[in-house]
Amino acid sequence: MSKQINIALIGNPNTGKTSVFNALTGLNQQVGNYPGITVEKKEGICKLDRNLKAHVIDLPGTYSLNASSLDENVVIELLLNRNDKDFPDVVVVVSDVENLKRNLLLFTQIKDLEIPTILAINMADRMDYKGISLDIPYLEEHLKTKIALISTRKKTGIEDLKALIENYKEMSSEPCLKASEIDNDYFNKLRKAFPNQLLYKLWLVITQDVNFGKTNRKEINAINSFKTKTKGDLKRLQQKETIKRYQFINNVLKIGQTIDVNQAKDLRSKLDRILTHKIYGYLIFFLILLVIFQAIYDWSAIPMEFIDSTFAQFSEWTKNALPAGDFTSLLAEGIIPGLGGIVIFIPQIAFLFLFIAILEESGYMSRVVFLMDKIMRRFGLSGKSIVPLISGTACAIPAIMATRNIESWKERLITILVTPFTTCAARLPVYLIIISLVIPEGSFLGLGYQALTLMLLYLIGFGSAVFSAYLLNKVLKIQSKTFFVVEMPNYKLPLFKNVALTVLEKTKSFVVGAGKIILAISIVLWVLASYGPGENFNNAEKIVSQKFQKDNLNESELSKKIASHKLEHSFIGIAGHAIEPAIRPLGYDWKIGIAIVSSFAAREVFVGTLATIYSVGSDDEETIKNRMAGEVNPILGGPLFNFASGISLLLFYAFAMQCMSTLAIVKRETNSWKWPAYQLVVMTALAYLVALASYQFLK
Amino acid sequence: MENPFIQKVLVVVTLILALGYLVSKYFLPKKKKSDKDCGNGNCGC
Numbered sequence: 001m002s003k004q005i006n007i008a009l010i011g012n013p014n015t016g017k018t019s020v021f022n023a024l025t026g027l028n029q030q031v032g033n034y035p036g037i038t039v040e041k042k043e044g045i046c047k048l049d050r051n052l053k054a055h056v057i058d059l060p061g062t063y064s065l066n067a068s069s070l071d072e073n074v075v076i077e078l079l080l081n082r083n084d085k086d087f088p089d090v091v092v093v094v095s096d097v098e099n100l101k102r103n104l105l106l107f108t109q110i111k112d113l114e115i116p117t118i119l120a121i122n123m124a125d126r127m128d129y130k131g132i133s134l135d136i137p138y139l140e141e142h143l144k145t146k147i148a149l150i151s152t153r154k155k156t157g158i159e160d161l162k163a164l165i166e167n168y169k170e171m172s173s174e175p176c177l178k179a180s181e182i183d184n185d186y187f188n189k190l191r192k193a194f195p196n197q198l199l200y201k202l203w204l205v206i207t208q209d210v211n212f213g214k215t216n217r218k219e220i221n222a223i224n225s226f227k228t229k230t231k232g233d234l235k236r237l238q239q240k241e242t243i244k245r246y247q248f249i250n251n252v253l254k255i256g257q258t259i260d261v262n263q264a265k266d267l268r269s270k271l272d273r274i275l276t277h278k279i280y281g282y283l284i285f286f287l288i289l290l291v292i293f294q295a296i297y298d299w300s301a302i303p304m305e306f307i308d309s310t311f312a313q314f315s316e317w318t319k320n321a322l323p324a325g326d327f328t329s330l331l332a333e334g335i336i337p338g339l340g341g342i343v344i345f346i347p348q349i350a351f352l353f354l355f356i357a358i359l360e361e362s363g364y365m366s367r368v369v370f371l372m373d374k375i376m377r378r379f380g381l382s383g384k385s386i387v388p389l390i391s392g393t394a395c396a397i398p399a400i401m402a403t404r405n406i407e408s409w410k411e412r413l414i415t416i417l418v419t420p421f422t423t424c425a426a427r428l429p430v431y432l433i434i435i436s437l438v439i440p441e442g443s444f445l446g447l448g449y450q451a452l453t454l455m456l457l458y459l460i461g462f463g464s465a466v467f468s469a470y471l472l473n474k475v476l477k478i479q480s481k482t483f484f485v486v487e488m489p490n491y492k493l494p495l496f497k498n499v500a501l502t503v504l505e506k507t508k509s510f511v512v513g514a515g516k517i518i519l520a521i522s523i524v525l526w527v528l529a530s531y532g533p534g535e536n537f538n539n540a541e542k543i544v545s546q547k548f549q550k551d552n553l554n555e556s557e558l559s560k561k562i563a564s565h566k567l568e569h570s571f572i573g574i575a576g577h578a579i580e581p582a583i584r585p586l587g588y589d590w591k592i593g594i595a596i597v598s599s600f601a602a603r604e605v606f607v608g609t610l611a612t613i614y615s616v617g618s619d620d621e622e623t624i625k626n627r628m629a630g631e632v633n634p635i636l637g638g639p640l641f642n643f644a645s646g647i648s649l650l651l652f653y654a655f656a657m658q659c660m661s662t663l664a665i666v667k668r669e670t671n672s673w674k675w676p677a678y679q680l681v682v683m684t685a686l687a688y689l690v691a692l693a694s695y696q697f698l699k
Numbered sequence: 700m701e702n703p704f705i706q707k708v709l710v711v712v713t714l715i716l717a718l719g720y721l722v723s724k725y726f727l728p729k730k731k732k733s734d735k736d737c738g739n740g741n742c743g744c
């Protein structure tokens with residue numbers, strides 16, 4: 001009579017597991033459901049030799065033994081329950097040769113349950129095509145397993161796999177990772193409490209919320225009652241376990257797997273060779289950036305002019321249509337210009353996010369990450385730091401939260417501290433308005449000076465982040481070492497729906513998020529600019545009329561002088577004059593000073609603030625840009641926004657840490673006020689000094 | 700709305716609403732969005 005063993009086929013989704021199952025069982029298979037749940041159960045019989053048959057179960061695809069779905073629960077329940085009639089004598093982990101690293105996470109977890117485990121590496125026929133070579137003896141030795149290189153497409157290696165299954169008893173059941181490495185103290189307590197149990201099995205029972213059947217329910221309940229850690233602490237330990245596993249896998253693959261993209265023959269590899277080339281790669285990326293910034297300017301010019309003039313007309317219409325009074329002035333001179341100061345930038349922000357979404361969707365962004373990793377390492381950052389730095393171009397807040405996947409605390413802290421240097425969307429309105437005022441519209445080799453300036457500011461932001469990281473790496477005395485492996489997605493044509501949704505969602509969140517703050521600040525600023533203490537404000541008409549009595553001014557000129565006098569003696573004017581000595585050396589007047597102070601909460605408030613201040617008391621139907629262009633330097637004469645003061649302002653905003661939300665998120669991520677305080681002081685001081693130096697040099 | 704008093708009252712109400720929003724945004728502690736436990740670095744997700 002022939003003997004029958006149980007084989008479980010386990011693997012990540014899309015590794016060709018079912019093809020392996022079909023190759024092993026042929027027509028001897030049946031499909032049913034797991035008891036009580038609607039998860040499909042596929043099982044079949046495979047004849048190994050005259051005396052040995054195998055009952056093969058094709059388990060649902062799973063990425064790890066950390067269950068998050070019913071399908072994944074099925075895998076864990078079977079592997080933890082030795083009393084189950086289907087409990088495997090041997091597990092075959094089916095992996096995909098192109099994604100070996102990710103696949104090995106599940107393999108190491110199953111191996112640690114001390115069940116004989118074979119690693120079947122599928123799609124081996126694509127190794128030449130992809131330039132992949134594997135050192136099988138090395139991998140077998142370090143993964144403590146036997147490996148079958150198979151190709152279900154070419155029908156190769158299945159006999160080798162069967163031979164390994166036949167000899168499963170000779171296989172080592174030694175684990176890859178000692179469970180106690182996750183947390184020595186905790187696992188020692190666990191070992192003392194349950195001396196006869198496998199530690200990793202206990203760990204899975206404690207951390208996974210799955211059903212273990214009637215037979216050992218009592219024992220499982222006893223384990224579940226072992227509570228020396230909170231749920232949060234257990235999750236932290238699970239994260240630590242995953243990191244440890246990936247460190248182990250990276251070490252093994254560093255020698256056991258070689259990927260030579262120069263040998264690869266498919267289109268993707270050919271493209272990768274060019275796009276990640278050590279010279280052409282950077283050149284292409286630089287050209288793409290140039291095209292993006294030029295397009296942002298060219299495509300958005302007409303809609304921006306339309307929005308700007310529409311808001312100016314709307315403000316004028318409000319003033320004429322509503323009865324004269326304070327509230328009408330608040331609407332026409334405070335709220336509408338303030339909102340116009342943000343809505344005007346929708347076209348440019350939407351185009352920026354459109355290009356970023358296309359680069360991400362097409363798979364090119366992952367190549368940029370890979371490319372930048374080479375530079376990042378020289379400055380003490382990991383390749384993973386590039387993800388926060390690139391997403392920082394939208395907003396520093398999600399970017400700082402994205403640092404959570406950086407294992408090394410030192411690299412994570414440095415990334416958190418330098419990310420606010422990257423040019424976020426909130427800086428864009430400031431840059432765009434100042435550039436349009438102080439940089440000429442001409443072009444060089446078809447590239448506009450304004451677009452080049454904007455790109456330069458993005459590069460300054462990125463360069464400052466990298467340079468600061470270099471300095472922090474030297475200063476911070478924290479020892480750490482990490483590895484970076486990025487999985488390159490296939491190239492694909494971006495889906496219109498995905499790109500459109502990303503642009504819509506990001507633009508909406510910018511406009512709505514910033515819009516509410518700007519609206520509120522515009523209201524406060526208008527009140528501060530429209531009321532003031534003392535005789536100078538309250539008797540402005542009388543004082544100005546007497547002062548210019550001899551000049552024979554017409555009504556319009558006189559009302560402008562009165563409005564200007566009132567503004568200077570309003571609450572905001574008094575505050576502005578108080579800070580003027582500090583900002584005068586930078587080339588700014590008190591109105592710019594107020595805009596800088598009010599934008600300490602959020603940078604994007606700057607333009608709205610100026611729009612509100614310049615609108616107060618003005619009777620003209622003017623666009624924001626024209627109002628700013630018409631401002632005169634009260635001391636030197638000439639335009640207030642000239643080349644020297646404009647560059648000074650651009651550099652101030654490039655370096656200044658003006659975002660309270662970012663400071664709050666840094667506090668939360670570092671669990672200390674020390675780091676956000678450090679950021680605020682250093683970045684503000686740096687911004688002041690750079691702006692001062694540039695103005696004094698250029699004036 | 701032509702009454703200057705009503706216009707002033709509307710300005711004061713608008714100002715109070717604006718200040719209230721800014722204070723609640725920057726100075727009052729935020730409500731946690733869910734009870735989901737995210738470990739030590741609780742992200743409030």
